[in-house]
Amino acid sequence: MPSPRLKPSDLLTIGEIARRTGLSVSAIRFYEDKRLIEPVRTGGNQRRFLRSDIRRLSFILIAQRLGLTLGEIEDELAKLPQGRTPTAGDWEAISAAIRLRLDERIAELTRTRDRLDGCIGCGCLSLAHCAIWNPQDQLGQQGPGARKLIA
Amino acid sequence: MPSPRLKPSDLLTIGEIARRTGLSVSAIRFYEDKRLIEPVRTGGNQRRFLRSDIRRLSFILIAQRLGLTLGEIEDELAKLPQGRTPTAGDWEAISAAIRLRLDERIAELTRTRDRLDGCIGCGCLSLAHCAIWNPQDQLGQQGPGARKLIA
DNA sequence: CCTTGATCTCAATTTAGGTTGAGACTGCAA
DNA sequence: TTGCAGTCTCAACCTAAATTGAGATCAAGG
Secondary structure, eight states: OOOSSOOGGGOBOHHHHHHHHTOOHHHHHHHHHTTSOOOEEOTTSOEEBOTHHHHHHHHHHHHHHTTOOHHHHHHHHTTSOSSSOOOHHHHHHHHHHHHHHHHHHHHHHHHHHHHHHHHHHHTOOOTTTOSSSOTTSOOSSOSSGGGGGGO | OOOSSOOGGGSBOHHHHHHHHOOOHHHHHHHHHTTSOOOEEOTTSOEEBOTHHHHHHHHHHHHHHTTOOHHHHHHHHTTSOSSSOOOHHHHHHHHHHHHHHHHHHHHHHHHHHHHHHHHHHHTOOOTTTOSSSOTTSOOSSOSSGGGGGGO
């Protein structure tokens, strides 16, 4: 009498999901730590992942490529419905939100390039007058690294 | 008999150059450590900067905003002539090089956006087929952080 | 049953780009 | 010549995003 309740084939070990996503095992554990993903545990305390988690992890990879921090990604993932496996429509909504960010970054870089053109023309690179060094528009990466700590 | 050899007014202390560039004193010392700038020293071992170093530091700030790492910035600065104060023309050459990088990044992001549009259309976010997740074109930021260590 | 590979947790280390603090010395002005 | 702000060096610490290693435990095949 085979048990119909358990379908272990639907659950993936951390090694399996790592292979499927291309992520390292340690990175996946790290993401769990950061609450980006929540696998269930076996009686022996090992992680088991849903198939839909592959898509979730893929999203993390893609969003990182688009320049989002893990914190921002967590915010996006929080928009997914709790309790049920996300549908294609759920993912579409998030993708659209990311498209907006992408558009902004492209616009910022384009503005910067145009200003740089002006600077090349005038030979200008002095902070006092340079149009690039204008606090009014923050480029995506807002200034030197640890400076963020001040904020 | 005033000494005509010394023109201390042409040399700036670290505090002065920090005020003029908006950088912190500690950041400037850090850049010296990274060989991005080489102030001379007084008999009492204090740093003294040339006026042209203001422009050099400004360049560092601008290049960072454009997404270059300090290492890449060092490479660009290495193109400046040794021994003489850089001219406007010297800076123009470097600005032009950076403009190229900017163009590349804009092109990359634009390609990515177009692909994302395709993904939104098909609801696709699976690594196996997603056009965004294509190792063939590396977006400027090449994947998750510490992964760089491997290379 | 036993071995072996996979996992587990937890702490330390990495890179980039700095900041912060301690304790000592400099330099300029009154 | 003293007073004090500015500097000096050096070491420790910070965030992000992970990796690496130690030592223990799990799970599945033979």
